[in-house]
Amino acid sequence: MKKSSSRYAAISIFVTTILSSVIGGFATIDARNSDLQQIDQSINLVAERVNAYPAEAISAAIFTIDEESLDLTLALITKEGDETVINESHLLYPGIKSMTVVKKALTVPISVEAKNPFRLRAIEIAGGDYLIVAADLRKLDINLKSNLKNLVGFTITANALAIFISILLLRRHNRGLDAKALERMQRFLGDASHELRTPLTVIKGYSEMLSKGQMNDVVDRARAFSRVNTEIERMENLIHDLLLLAELGESRPTTFEEIDLSELTQAHVNDFELFNKGRKIDILLEEECRLKGSPEHLNRLIQNCLSNIVRHTPSDAPVSITLKSKGRKVNFIIEDGGPGLPESAYRTEIEAMNRFDPSRSRDSGGSGLGMSIIAAIVQEHNGKLELRKSELGGLAVVLELPR
Helix, strand or coil: HHHHHHHHHHHHHHHHHHHHHHHHHHHHHHHHHHHHHHHHHHHHHHHHHHHHHHHHHHHHHHHHHHHHHCCCCEEEEECCCCCCECCCCCCCCCCCCEEEEEHHCCCCCCCCCCCCCCCEEECHHHHCEEEEEECCCCCHHHHHHHHHHHHHHHHHHHHHHHHHHHHHHHHCCCCCCCHHHHHHHHHHHHHHHHHHHHHHHHHHHHHHHHHHCCCCCHHHHHHHHHHHHHHHHHHHHHHHHHHHHHHHHCCCCCCCCEEEEEHHHHHHHHHHHHCCCCCEEEHHHCCCCEEEHHHHHHHHHHHHHHHHHHHHHHCCEEEEEEEECCCCCEEEEEEECCCCCHHHHEEECCCCCCCHHHHHHHHHCCCCHHHHHHHHHHHHHEEEEEEEEEECCEEEEEEEECC
């Protein structure tokens, strides 16, 4: 079983590596293609102006380059094959060695591999001569190498996180680790990679724009830095949630103590009422509902339930909170008047670390792990979790915990 667990961890890390590489590779290629499209747009703009004014082709080309501040090289090739550079740019233009290249570039821009690679388009003008419009590709290649280095760094970071989580989960498992626990860890690693992808992509995108000088306005740069900081905070919250899920998934028993759930809930309700003045809130809390549990985890459970309401419902949606004992059980029901969930999401016995409704959390900016944490805490306390339609029109989270 120990060898099997190690093999499973290796497979999980391998899958995470492949996923990270595919995502990062796609982002890198997409960024280069986007830069290449901008170059082609500049080249094609000059070609359009030349075709629009064929009698003054050279003047039209030079005027367009100057007017639009384009970093393009302009050259003239006679029908005899003699070439003259008319306008220089940052490109160390080596010249055209073959008329075959010119013929290929008459309709669309093409790339020429050389010591100093460049992108060009040829335009036939009066007299059988050709205008060559060329752009430097060295910066694109430098950016591509830089992005590939970033991709390697991201992959190493993702692997380190996967290894850490694998060790954290696997070292607590004994020879009796069953297939269900292995499947849960696989989903967990998938969630980690999936959820970290979005903030990393946003941070990478803004970092590239800032490093390329594409944001010169002070307000835009400040907005970009603010966005990056927001995504960094989001990543920190994601990692905290993932580590909490890992802790809840360990076989190590949590030390429980006697808790007054009524008092614990009332404290959260007071805060909720304070910051949600526009809501109609019905509260029915039975006094001294005591049970054995983890104060820290039950605090997080209540906090997640109420945070989900704030995040996923209108600010004036009604809320109902009920806590009452029934025999040797405590029933805790939190209802809202929001949009609710898709029909497929209403079911009992939601498993921990299971994303039951990714679209809802994604659209509203959440990580999608909140309900997973709730389910894991309920499971830790040997309770039951049920999601059903609320009488208020939205979602009802029904918790049953043993006393």
